[in-house]
Amino acid sequence: MSPGAAVGGVxxxxxxxxxxxxxxxxxxxxxxxxxxxQQVPELGPEDLGKxxxxxxxxxxxxxxxxxxxxxxxxxxxxxxxxDRVRPVFDYDPTxxxxxxxxxxxxxxxxxxxxxxxxxTHTAPSAAAPVVPxxxxxxxxxxxxxxxxxxxxxxxxELTVALRDARRRFExxxxxxxxxxxxxxxxxxxxxELEQAALGLLELAWxxxxxxxxxxxxxxxxxxxxxxxxxxxxxxxxxxxxxxxxDVREVSSELDRFASVPGNLLPESPPLVRRAVLxxxxxxxxxxxxxxxxxxxxxxxxxxxxxxxxxxxxxxxERVIADGELVTETHLLKLxxxxxxxxxxxxxxxxxxxxxMVALVLSxxxxxxxxxxxxxKPTRRDALFMGLAAIALMGLLxxxxxxxxALHDKYPSVPLEALxxxxxxxxxxxxxxxxxxxxxxxxxxxxxxxxxxIMLGNSLPAFLFTLVTSLVAADRxxxxxxxxxxxxxxxxxxxxxxxxVIFMGLASGRGVGSxxxxxxxxxxxxxxxxxxxxxxxxTPVAEAAFGYASDLKLLELANLNHPALKELVLQAxxxxxxxxxxxxxxxxxxxxxxxxxxLARSCAYYHDIGKGRNPGxxxxxQKGTNAHDGLAPQMSAVIIKRHVTEGLxxxxxxxxxxxxxxxxxxxxxxxxxxxxxxxxQRELDGKENAPPIDESIYRYPGPRPQFRExxxxxxxxxxxxxxxxxxxxxxxxLRAQVQKMINLVSSEGxxxxxxxTLKDLAQIAESxxxxxxxxxxxxxxxxxxxxxxxxxxxxxxxxxSTEPRKTGA
Numbered sequence: 001m002s003p004g005a006a007v008g009g010v011x012x013x014x015x016x017x018x019x020x021x022x023x024x025x026x027x028x029x030x031x032x033x034x035x036x037x038q039q040v041p042e043l044g045p046e047d048l049g050k051x052x053x054x055x056x057x058x059x060x061x062x063x064x065x066x067x068x069x070x071x072x073x074x075x076x077x078x079x080x081x082x083d084r085v086r087p088v089f090d091y092d093p094t095x096x097x098x099x100x101x102x103x104x105x106x107x108x109x110x111x112x113x114x115x116x117x118x119x120t121h122t123a124p125s126a127a128a129p130v131v132p133x134x135x136x137x138x139x140x141x142x143x144x145x146x147x148x149x150x151x152x153x154x155x156x157e158l159t160v161a162l163r164d165a166r167r168r169f170e171x172x173x174x175x176x177x178x179x180x181x182x183x184x185x186x187x188x189x190x191x192e193l194e195q196a197a198l199g200l201l202e203l204a205w206x207x208x209x210x211x212x213x214x215x216x217x218x219x220x221x222x223x224x225x226x227x228x229x230x231x232x233x234x235x236x237x238x239x240x241x242x243x244x245x246d247v248r249e250v251s252s253e254l255d256r257f258a259s260v261p262g263n264l265l266p267e268s269p270p271l272v273r274r275a276v277l278x279x280x281x282x283x284x285x286x287x288x289x290x291x292x293x294x295x296x297x298x299x300x301x302x303x304x305x306x307x308x309x310x311x312x313x314x315x316x317e318r319v320i321a322d323g324e325l326v327t328e329t330h331l332l333k334l335x336x337x338x339x340x341x342x343x344x345x346x347x348x349x350x351x352x353x354x355x356m357v358a359l360v361l362s363x364x365x366x367x368x369x370x371x372x373x374x375x376k377p378t379r380r381d382a383l384f385m386g387l388a389a390i391a392l393m394g395l396l397x398x399x400x401x402x403x404x405a406l407h408d409k410y411p412s413v414p415l416e417a418l419x420x421x422x423x424x425x426x427x428x429x430x431x432x433x434x435x436x437x438x439x440x441x442x443x444x445x446x447x448x449x450x451x452x453i454m455l456g457n458s459l460p461a462f463l464f465t466l467v468t469s470l471v472a473a474d475r476x477x478x479x480x481x482x483x484x485x486x487x488x489x490x491x492x493x494x495x496x497x498x499x500v501i502f503m504g505l506a507s508g509r510g511v512g513s514x515x516x517x518x519x520x521x522x523x524x525x526x527x528x529x530x531x532x533x534x535x536x537x538t539p540v541a542e543a544a545f546g547y548a549s550d551l552k553l554l555e556l557a558n559l560n561h562p563a564l565k566e567l568v569l570q571a572x573x574x575x576x577x578x579x580x581x582x583x584x585x586x587x588x589x590x591x592x593x594x595x596x597x598l599a600r601s602c603a604y605y606h607d608i609g610k611g612r613n614p615g616x617x618x619x620x621q622k623g624t625n626a627h628d629g630l631a632p633q634m635s636a637v638i639i640k641r642h643v644t645e646g647l648x649x650x651x652x653x654x655x656x657x658x659x660x661x662x663x664x665x666x667x668x669x670x671x672x673x674x675x676x677x678x679x680q681r682e683l684d685g686k687e688n689a690p691p692i693d694e695s696i697y698r699y700p701g702p703r704p705q706f707r708e709x710x711x712x713x714x715x716x717x718x719x720x721x722x723x724x725x726x727x728x729x730x731x732x733l734r735a736q737v738q739k740m741i742n743l744v745s746s747e748g749x750x751x752x753x754x755x756t757l758k759d760l761a762q763i764a765e766s767x768x769x770x771x772x773x774x775x776x777x778x779x780x781x782x783x784x785x786x787x788x789x790x791x792x793x794x795x796x797x798x799x800s801t802e803p804r805k806t807g808a
Contacts (some may be wrong), residue, residue: 043334047326060319060334067310068336079302085302088227089210093228093714095287096205103197103283104695106172110189113165115156145487159185174282180275187268193276196265200280203257204250206242208288213246215290226288244288251281277638283603353453360449368442376437380657384545385431388537392427393450398765400454417517418465422499423530424451425492428469428536432476434547435487440476444469460503463494468526471495480550486531491595493527547655553597556659557582558603563608563653570611573619577719578604584715585771589708592759599708602662605655606712609663610648613638632679636672636697643667643699658706666712667699668749703752710753711763714741716768728775734768 041052041060052060136427162185169189175181187193208226210216211349216224216239221502224244227234237243237380245253258264258277265273297352313319313333320330377385393717403418432440452462479485497519504515541547548556555561559579581603589599596755614620616627616638627635650660651677676697685690704710717740741764755763 009569036549041320041334043326043331045331048328048331049085050326051323052320052326052330059276062313062319064338065314066337067312068252069308069310070332071308072204072308074306077309078306081301081302081306084222085224085295085299087219088291088298089208089237089288090225090291091208091226091228091291092228092287095285096201099283100201102172103201103279104194107189107191107194107197108167109168110162110184111194113161113168114188117161118154120159121154138471148283154645158188162188173279175279177275177278180278183271183275184279184578186270190266192265193272193451193723196276197280197283198256200257200264200277201283204254204280204729205286205287208237209250209284209286210244210246210288210290210412211286213249216244221320224704227291227294231495231527247284247286250284252282257667258807260711271630282402301485311336314629332445338544341720356453357450359530361446361532364442364537371730372438374436375442376576376754380545381439384434384541385439388427388430388541389443389450392424392447393454396422396424396454414514414517417514417521419455419461419488420448420496420518421521421525421529423525423533424448425468425472425496425526426530426533426537428473429476429485429488429530429539430541432473433479433534433538433549434541434545437473440473441470444473460507463500463503464522466494467499468496468522472526472530480554482535482551485534486527490527490529492530493523493525496522496526507598546657546660548598548601548658550595550597552656553595553601557597561604561653563655563669564648565605565607567611571607571614571617571620573621574607574610574614574617577619578607580719580774581606581715583714584719584767584772585708585711586771588711588715588763592707592755594707594711598658599711601659602666602708602712603715605646605650605659606662606716607642607646607665608649609644612642612645617642627675632675632682633696635678636675640699658708661705662709662712664700665702665706665709666716667701668703668713668747669701670699670744670747670749672697681690703749705752705755707755707759710750710755713749714744714763715767716772717744722771722775725775728771730768730772733765733771737764737767737771 026327037350043052163182167180169175175184180445184193219239222237223236226236241249254277258273265276311329311333319333319337320326326546399422400419403415403421406418407413407415414491424447428440428444431443448462448466448469451465452458455461469492472488472495475488475491476485479488500515500519501511501521504511504518509515538549538551542549542552559565564575567578582600585599585603586596588594589596610617610620616635618625630638644662650663652755670696676692676694679692679697704713718737721740722728722733722736725736741760745760
């Protein structure tokens with residue numbers, strides 16, 4: 001996207017947002033009447049037990065639905081919700097694993113020391129091998145002496161070495177009792193002791209271990225929630241054994257297990273069993289601890305999730321009857337209603353109304369732009385629809401005040417019937433008259449919603465406004481004069497009568513005098529008031545926004561218009577070209593469902609700028625060509641200037657915006673082909689010639705933005721090219737029309753309007769039929785076929801017809 005397009009898109013979005021804000025704020029002022037408040041009785045604690053004196057025998061009734069919070073019951077339910085949340089404990093499975101690994105590592109360290117010591121002191125020397133000695137005769141017995149025990153000395157040295165390595169063991173497994181360590185040293189930290197200690201640890205952590213049972217004393221029978229640290233899983237767990245132990249209970253369990261004969265090292269002395277047992281107990285630590293922060297957070301969340309206990313009061317429900325004794329419940333309801341009514345003051349009602357309008361308008365706008373490809377309103381269109389809605393709501397607000405006065409004076413006329421006398425369909429009819437069906441549909445839906453809100457959130461008012469607006473707006477597409485406008489209103493009036501009758505039957509009221517009044521006033525408003533209001537506002541819309549209704553287009557299509565009279569005098573060739581184009585585009589517009597009046601008006605005025613310099617355009621030249629002495633660049637500039645001059649004339653003659661838009665759009669961004677190719681031919685053969693600046697020969701655009709402008713572009717190319725066809729037969733015309741349509745389409749000139757391939761096929765067929773009627777072949781008259789036959793008489797003959805007389 002180019003920077004210019006991006007800036008344009010931002011500008012358009014801001015402009016539409018401004019229109020939305022304007023309409024929303026203005027509508028909020030009018031909608032506040034449909035969201036009115038009421039006075040609440042001022043009762044307090046001093047009125048408890050006293051009879052209530054109401055201004056009406058019916059007592060005090062709620063004018064709308066409301067709810068009152070019961071704080072006491074809410075607090076009770078939230079406390080119950082907190083109590084239902086189980087305490088959260090964190091389970092660390094790595095504690096057991098680490099304790100076992102540390103104990104195993106401690107034993108392995110000491111066992112490696114034993115193995116290294118024995119390997120060092122018992123291995124034979126490699127440098128002094130043992131040499132066998134010859135046998136000698138037995139010696140005489142000597143005197144007895146005390147021999148040294150090398151093995152005992154080595155064991156003593158090993159014991160000392162193990163004692164010195166105590167820190168090495170306790171780096172892994174803590175053991176503070178010297179007696180127990182001495183027992184393990186004497187047992188040389190054998191693998192049997194290691195396995196026995198590991199077995200005790202396995203028994204110790206067969207359940208979850210908490211530091212103290214006191215942490216579980218305040219937990220009810222629901223149990224606890226256990227989260228596994230380092231993972232995402234959690235589960236529920238009871239607090240009784242064997243699921244949960246504390247450290248003291250684990251120690252007792254180990255003592256009980258070791259006291260059973262045969263369970264722990266049955267072949268070892270008691271001291272060894274005691275040392276292993278105490279070593280295992282020393283490694284036991286808790287792996288389950290309460291998470292107070294998480295527990296509190298979950299309980300707070302559960303408490304906050306409990307919605308306030310509300311006392312619901314429906315619209316029309318009696319809050320307190322006349323003469324009824326005032327109770328706490330009455331005070332609670334009245335206080336809650338008073339608080340809510342103070343929140344919904346006039347300013348906030350208006351803000352709420354503006355917000356609803358903004359959502360309705362923006363939501364419908366987004367849907368229509370996505371779902372309907374022809375819904376492409378400009379900023380001017382959005383502003384027009386917004387101002388129209390504001391004006392009609394202002395008139396409706398004024399009419400409601402008049403209705404109240406009329407109803408007071410004539411109570412036999414139902415107030416609802418007087419409301420229906422307002423011409424609610426006029427807005428959609430006006431939008432359809434100057435814009436499009438899609439814009440009228442959008443306006444009808446949004447305005448019907450606003451009317452329903454203004455009339456007290458009335459669904460019947462919404463449906464009546466919507467249906468009558470849609471029907472009357474649909475008939476506006478066939479309006480060509482003022483009688484047709486009133487005819488469209490009459491159709492809407494008939495539909496309005498039907499809506500009133502059927503809504504009365506659906507509500508159970510039957511068809512009585514109230515329905516008769518409503519039907520009569522609804523018919524009058526749609527058949528008379530709405531068309532008159534449209535006729536009044538149409539000139540205003542045309543003057544302020546440059547729109548062209550069908551009535552305005554009929555005036556423009558009159559060949560006596562001053563602009564066309566000037567054109568026929570200054571540039572008769574261009575005038576003739578425009579008239580032929582008008583026939584082409586009008587028939588083509590009929591074939592594809594476009595606006596034929598708009599298409600014909602665009603064709604009539606598309607080249608009015610050529611009247612300023614008619615001699616520079618081929619259709620107006622007679623023998624001499626004004627471009628013969630000009631460079632191609634100058635000729636292209638002169639040719640393109642007729643667009644600028646045409647726009648100046650459009651402003652001079654106050655042509656509608658759509659008609660004026662067709663002046664530049666029917667050329668789009670196409671090349672002035674003749675002079676572009678002339679410039680290329682002049683450069684042929686020249687060396688080092690600068691390239692041609694194509695922008696000099698290209699129209700500035702924009703490309704056609706609506707279907708009628710695209711029809712003018714196609715018809716302009718088709719009419720000019722078909723004029724030079726020798727002997728134009730139907731086949732030649734069809735081929736030429738299709739060729740020009742393909743050329744225009746291939747250049748991308750139709751990319752920004754909503755013509756489809758089916759439309760292009762229908763346009764081609766329509767233009768061929770029209771051109772065939774214009775350029776149809778005539779028979780050649782032979783010599784002598786035309787001869788005088790007396791005064792005022794001529795006989796025309798040819799080879800295919802018999803002579804016949806014609807009289808003056």
